[in-house]
Amino acid sequence: MRHRHLSRLAALAAFLVAALAFSGCSIFDSPQNTFAPAGEVARDQKNIFFLTMWPALAILVLVEGLLLFILLRFRHREGDDGLPQQVHGNNKLEIAWTIAPVLLLAFFVPPTIGGIVDLGRTPKDAVVVDVNGLQWKWLFEYPAADGGTPVQSADELHIPINKNITFRLHSADVIHSFWVPKLAGKTDVIPGRENHMWIKGTEIGTYSGQCAEFCGLDHARMRFTVVVESEEDYQSWLKQQAAAQDGSGQPALARTEGD
Amino acid sequence: MAGAGYAPKRVTMADALRQARENAGTYKGIWSWIGTVDHKRIGLLYGLTAFFFFLVGGIEALLIRLQLATPDATLLNPDQYNRIFTMHGTTMVFLVVMPLSAAFFNMVIPLMIGARDVAFPRMNAFSYWAFLFGGIFLNVSFFTGGNILRGELGAPDGGWFGYAPLTLNRFSPGNGIDFWMLGLQILGVASLAGGFNFVVTILNMRAPGMTLFRMPLFVWMTLVTSFLIIFAMPVIAVALFELSFDRLFDANFFNAAKGGTPLLWQHMFWLFGHPEVYILILPAMGIVSEVLPTFSRKPLFGYPFVVFSGVAIGFMSWGVWAHHMYTTGLGSVANSAFGVSTILISIPTGVKIFNWMATLWGGSIKFTTPLYFSVGFIAMFTIGGLTGVTHSIVPSDYQQQDTYYIVAHFHQVLFGGAMFGLFAGIYYWFPKFTGRMMHEGWGKLHFWIMFIGFNLTFQPMMILGLMGMPRRIQTYPDGYGYGFWNMMATVGAFMIASSILVFMYNVVRSLKKGEIAGDDPWDGRTLEWTIPSPPPAYNFAQIPQVHALDDFWHRKYAEDPKGRPIPVPAGASDHASHDEHADGHGIHMPSPSYFPLIAAAGLPLIATGLIYDMAIVAAGALVLLVGLYGWILEPATE
Numbered sequence: 001m002r003h004r005h006l007s008r009l010a011a012l013a014a015f016l017v018a019a020l021a022f023s024g025c026s027i028f029d030s031p032q033n034t035f036a037p038a039g040e041v042a043r044d045q046k047n048i049f050f051l052t053m054w055p056a057l058a059i060l061v062l063v064e065g066l067l068l069f070i071l072l073r074f075r076h077r078e079g080d081d082g083l084p085q086q087v088h089g090n091n092k093l094e095i096a097w098t099i100a101p102v103l104l105l106a107f108f109v110p111p112t113i114g115g116i117v118d119l120g121r122t123p124k125d126a127v128v129v130d131v132n133g134l135q136w137k138w139l140f141e142y143p144a145a146d147g148g149t150p151v152q153s154a155d156e157l158h159i160p161i162n163k164n165i166t167f168r169l170h171s172a173d174v175i176h177s178f179w180v181p182k183l184a185g186k187t188d189v190i191p192g193r194e195n196h197m198w199i200k201g202t203e204i205g206t207y208s209g210q211c212a213e214f215c216g217l218d219h220a221r222m223r224f225t226v227v228v229e230s231e232e233d234y235q236s237w238l239k240q241q242a243a244a245q246d247g248s249g250q251p252a253l254a255r256t257e258g259d
Numbered sequence: 260m261a262g263a264g265y266a267p268k269r270v271t272m273a274d275a276l277r278q279a280r281e282n283a284g285t286y287k288g289i290w291s292w293i294g295t296v297d298h299k300r301i302g303l304l305y306g307l308t309a310f311f312f313f314l315v316g317g318i319e320a321l322l323i324r325l326q327l328a329t330p331d332a333t334l335l336n337p338d339q340y341n342r343i344f345t346m347h348g349t350t351m352v353f354l355v356v357m358p359l360s361a362a363f364f365n366m367v368i369p370l371m372i373g374a375r376d377v378a379f380p381r382m383n384a385f386s387y388w389a390f391l392f393g394g395i396f397l398n399v400s401f402f403t404g405g406n407i408l409r410g411e412l413g414a415p416d417g418g419w420f421g422y423a424p425l426t427l428n429r430f431s432p433g434n435g436i437d438f439w440m441l442g443l444q445i446l447g448v449a450s451l452a453g454g455f456n457f458v459v460t461i462l463n464m465r466a467p468g469m470t471l472f473r474m475p476l477f478v479w480m481t482l483v484t485s486f487l488i489i490f491a492m493p494v495i496a497v498a499l500f501e502l503s504f505d506r507l508f509d510a511n512f513f514n515a516a517k518g519g520t521p522l523l524w525q526h527m528f529w530l531f532g533h534p535e536v537y538i539l540i541l542p543a544m545g546i547v548s549e550v551l552p553t554f555s556r557k558p559l560f561g562y563p564f565v566v567f568s569g570v571a572i573g574f575m576s577w578g579v580w581a582h583h584m585y586t587t588g589l590g591s592v593a594n595s596a597f598g599v600s601t602i603l604i605s606i607p608t609g610v611k612i613f614n615w616m617a618t619l620w621g622g623s624i625k626f627t628t629p630l631y632f633s634v635g636f637i638a639m640f641t642i643g644g645l646t647g648v649t650h651s652i653v654p655s656d657y658q659q660q661d662t663y664y665i666v667a668h669f670h671q672v673l674f675g676g677a678m679f680g681l682f683a684g685i686y687y688w689f690p691k692f693t694g695r696m697m698h699e700g701w702g703k704l705h706f707w708i709m710f711i712g713f714n715l716t717f718q719p720m721m722i723l724g725l726m727g728m729p730r731r732i733q734t735y736p737d738g739y740g741y742g743f744w745n746m747m748a749t750v751g752a753f754m755i756a757s758s759i760l761v762f763m764y765n766v767v768r769s770l771k772k773g774e775i776a777g778d779d780p781w782d783g784r785t786l787e788w789t790i791p792s793p794p795p796a797y798n799f800a801q802i803p804q805v806h807a808l809d810d811f812w813h814r815k816y817a818e819d820p821k822g823r824p825i826p827v828p829a830g831a832s833d834h835a836s837h838d839e840h841a842d843g844h845g846i847h848m849p850s851p852s853y854f855p856l857i858a859a860a861g862l863p864l865i866a867t868g869l870i871y872d873m874a875i876v877a878a879g880a881l882v883l884l885v886g887l888y889g890w891i892l893e894p895a896t897e
Binding site for chain 1: 418425431515518521557558560561563586595598602603609610616621622623625634641642646651654655656660661662722725726729732734735738739744818822824
């Protein structure tokens with residue numbers, strides 16, 4: 001009898017978790033929700049996370065359920081003064097519960113390595129943007145095709161939709177981390193080193209990004225936005241920025257590291 | 260003491276010292292504590308001090324939770340917030356979980372292996388004093404930022420992980436980081452002294468007959484932990500020395516502007532930091548492995564497998580450090596290798612969980628408070644382990660790295676795991692060391708409030724992380740959807756805090772009015788339950804002879820061929836000839852000594868001098884030298 005109760009309880013718990021995850025309920029809404037991707041990289045990362053999350057949740061329910069079952073089933077009962085059978089172990093069981101997780105986990109290795117390689121590559125025909133992290137703002141530079149003054153913008157990044165964008169990440173002071181949760185996971189921005197990452201926005205919109213590595217006093221306020229827009233809008237924004245820059249005579253950002 | 264002669268003898272330094280040592284030997288008064296080399300008293304000092312810091316770190320946690328409870332809060336400004344979260348992490352790791360584990364090593368290990376003390380009793384005292392002074396030194400930094408009453412805090416502000424170059428003078432100009440890096444060095448010395456002491460104690464001082472594979476699991480886990488300490492602390496020491504050179508003498512180890520390498524810090528910090536995680540959790544695993552068999556009234560299932568999985572974890576903990584660094588751009592090959600090694604380390608951890616459950620299986624489980632906390636450990640640590648597996652999936656970890664998902668994960672391991680395990684140990688061994696039982700009702704109330712509060716605090720953090728909330732942010736704007744879950748976490752944190760009040764009440768109450776425990780209140784399995792509660796200074800009137808794993812259990816119960824236990828009739832046991840309650844007359848115990856304290860006092864002086872004035876360094880070195888010199892010349896027993 002108790003078995004049936006427990007399995008029902010487990011099913012209910014699993015249902016609740018699933019319902020919560022998929023309800024789209026407003027308490028889960030966030031402009032930085034990693035489960036609501038708007039770009040190719042973030043979507044792949046969400047999918048691979050789900051690939052492990054569901055088995056992990058299943059194992060969790062199984063283990064916690066079994067634990068609860070054991071506690072109820074084998075509790076000391078009033079008046080029972082006898083001692084239980086003194087079992088010292090079982091080698092077959094030990095081998096089984098060593099091998100079984102190995103097999104299960106081996107299943108995760110190919111997608112993991114595949115994902116690492118995919119994210120580590122440099123896509124061809126990508127738009128290149130230099131990202132500069134400073135305490136506490138972001139400066140973005142779009143190198144000009146003719147090697148002239150790059151177009152710059154602060155705390156606002158514009159990218160064309162459905163195009164690979166490669167970022168070259170530089171820091172002028174301490175370590176930062178470049179992160180737009182709905183578009184892609186983060187990559188650290190480290191002084192004295194150039195890191196790379198790529199993204200591809202697949203939905204037009206404005207997305208929230210934030211420094212993800214503790215970088216001092218105003219770390220929490222080191223935010224920026226990414227505007228994913230049509231190619232035309234992107235080009236006209238670039239022209240507009242370039243014109244504004246010429247007018248003000250704003251110098252190109254010197255990418256000095258340290259002192 | 261005074262002679263009968265009427266020409267009073269001139270009191271020499273040596274006489275004064277002898278007098279002081281005699282006072283200490285009487286086991287009464289404050290001086291007997293200051294000079295003590297008794298492992299039980301040192302263990303108690305460790306425990307009380309660590310618990311005090313637990314309250315300090317807990318108050319810091321509550322301040323963090325209050326600040327984060329609502330969007331755009333201004334209770335703490337960014338500067339205060341950064342210093343407080345840095346001190347919370349540093350305190351909980353170095354001043355709470357590590358020394359609480361050390362308290363258990365001290366109190367329990369000699370009793371479990373049938374020894375009268377540790378191998379190096381004075382080094383043990385030194386270890387405690389260095390820890391105490393290191394902890395005070397770290398916390399004194401709060402007062403160096405100006406007027407603390409106006410909220411001007413001076414504590415370190417670089418996070419417990421202290422990533423360079425944020426910790427260099429240019430980015431953190433006050434003295435906070437100096438106190439942090441030098442304080443951790445002092446604590447490292449304390450840990451190393453303890454580590455060596457327990458390796459030697461366990462290898463050399465076991466009672467006759469206690470082979471390695473007759474050692475209780477807690478002794479095994481202490482041995483593995485001590486080896487990890489011996490190998491891990493020097494790594495952080497080197498990293499901290501390099502940081503000290505950068506800060507104090509303008510070196511450029513981590514200064515990218517001058518060709519230094521910020522990532523070097525991360526490699527060294529995590530090469531220490533990941534074994535450190537297991538330094539924090541293995542002792543709790545050892546405690547749980549003692550508590551579960553006792554209250555299931557069955558031996559530990561698969562003893563050799565639990566031992567070897569612990570040893571395997573110890574070795575493998577050295578090969579996973581870069582999973583803290585996936586996003587630093589190590590490259591695909593390194594990320595793949597560390598992803599796979601992180602997958603692998605979950606296997607011995609899983610083996611342990613299965614064996615604990617199999618220990619409970621088929622038992623006659625007695626639901627005492629220590630059992631509650633041990634089961635809570637398994638339940639919560641399983642979540643910590645499974646979320647740990649998700650970290651090995653590198654591509655998705657690029658999303659979770661440095662978010663509240665990680666904060667949730669390691670609190671599952673270090674609070675849901677380590678702290679629950681340590682509380683199980685406190686309830687389990689309290690009767691042994693005080694002679695009185697803790698109150699079961701209050702104990703279970705403590706458990707339930709803490710268990711519910713814990714889940715309310717840390718499960719929402721998992722959701723917050725997946726919703727994109729980064730760690731270490733002083734606040735977040737409205738409209739990000741973080742307010743609801745953060746408020747829940749804050750309510751949970753205050754529940755945990757109130758459960759600690761219940762615990763403290765229970766301790767005080769039980770010390771006064773607790774039921775008298777007797778030698779063996781739990782029908783225990785290991786040697787500490789063969790001696791009186793509280794144990795006499797010499798522990799064992801006669802050193803026991805060990806014949807089996809769970810020796811004491813086998814003195815009480817024999818097994819028939821089918822594995823069913825039969826009580827051994829009183830007096831029939833071949834061990835009964837031991838007279839455990841002899842008065843211990845004539846047993847020579849190591850004499851008390853003040854020199855470990857003096858030597859340890861030199862360390863914070865040297866550290867203070869490095870920050871403020873080299874003359875104080877010289878004074879500190881002199882104190883250290885006097886302490887060591889006296890220590891060497893002092894006879895071990897009189």
